[in-house]
Amino acid sequence: DVKVTQSSRYLVKRTGEKVFLECVQDMDHENMFWYRQDPGLGLRLIYFSYDVKMKEKGDIPEGYSVSREKKERFSLILESASTNQTSMYLCASSSFGRGMNTEAFFGQGTRLTVV
Amino acid sequence: GQSLEQPSEVTAVEGAIVQINCTYQTSGFYGLSWYQQHDGGAPTFLSYNGLDGLEETGRFSSFLSRSDSYGYLLLQELQMKDSASYFCAVTSKSGGYQKVTFGTGTKLQVIP
Numbered sequence: 001d002v003k004v005t006q007s008s009r010y011l012v013k014r015t016g017e018k019v020f021l022e023c024v025q026d027m028d029h030e031n032m033f034w035y036r037q038d039p040g041l042g043l044r045l046i047y048f049s050y051d052v053k054m055k056e057k058g059d060i061p062e063g064y065s066v067s068r069e070k071k072e073r074f075s076l077i078l079e080s081a082s083t084n085q086t087s088m089y090l091c092a093s094s095s096f097g098r099g100m101n102t103e104a105f106f107g108q109g110t111r112l113t114v115v
Numbered sequence: 116g117q118s119l120e121q122p123s124e125v126t127a128v129e130g131a132i133v134q135i136n137c138t139y140q141t142s143g144f145y146g147l148s149w150y151q152q153h154d155g156g157a158p159t160f161l162s163y164n165g166l167d168g169l170e171e172t173g174r175f176s177s178f179l180s181r182s183d184s185y186g187y188l189l190l191q192e193l194q195m196k197d198s199a200s201y202f203c204a205v206t207s208k209s210g211g212y213q214k215v216t217f218g219t220g221t222k223l224q225v226i227p
Contacts (some may be wrong), residue, residue: 044217
């Protein structure tokens, strides 16, 4: 059974704190993604990675950074958390399908509240 | 840039058929996917269309027209458990790699 695991289901942090959200997949997938989900806005892509140590900005990268030191692990970093980063964060992974079916598998999400 | 449009809400009766449309604008298009998300749950994959036409998987079908930048998800014999949000997603080429961009989602309510 394929699995994408996010380290925390709920997280409360203070404004200005550095926050790490961890994601691990066990499917040997090349691609990994971080999205945030807000009501009415759907899933918005923050960053994605297609290989170890490689990363690409998504649609809303401001205020975030990422790290991929190992193929199975993709971390999202909030350098200085702000209240407008309160959201549900979803990690996903997929194989590089070269235009074929590229099903993405999602973790259960981390609901982050910044106070 | 990229954009996807889908209706925000749809209500349908149990046992009926419902169609959720999705239009998109993107460069480097590979294909269109559909995901289901129940409240409090993670999105789960339903279908993928890389070529024009209809793909059928049980009660669910998905259609793509690349020339019209349009697709839809068709749900037949609706059941109460189909009440969920449905997202279309575009897989596109980004710097030689793949990027998956989601729409804002359609909340489907199935009523008795």
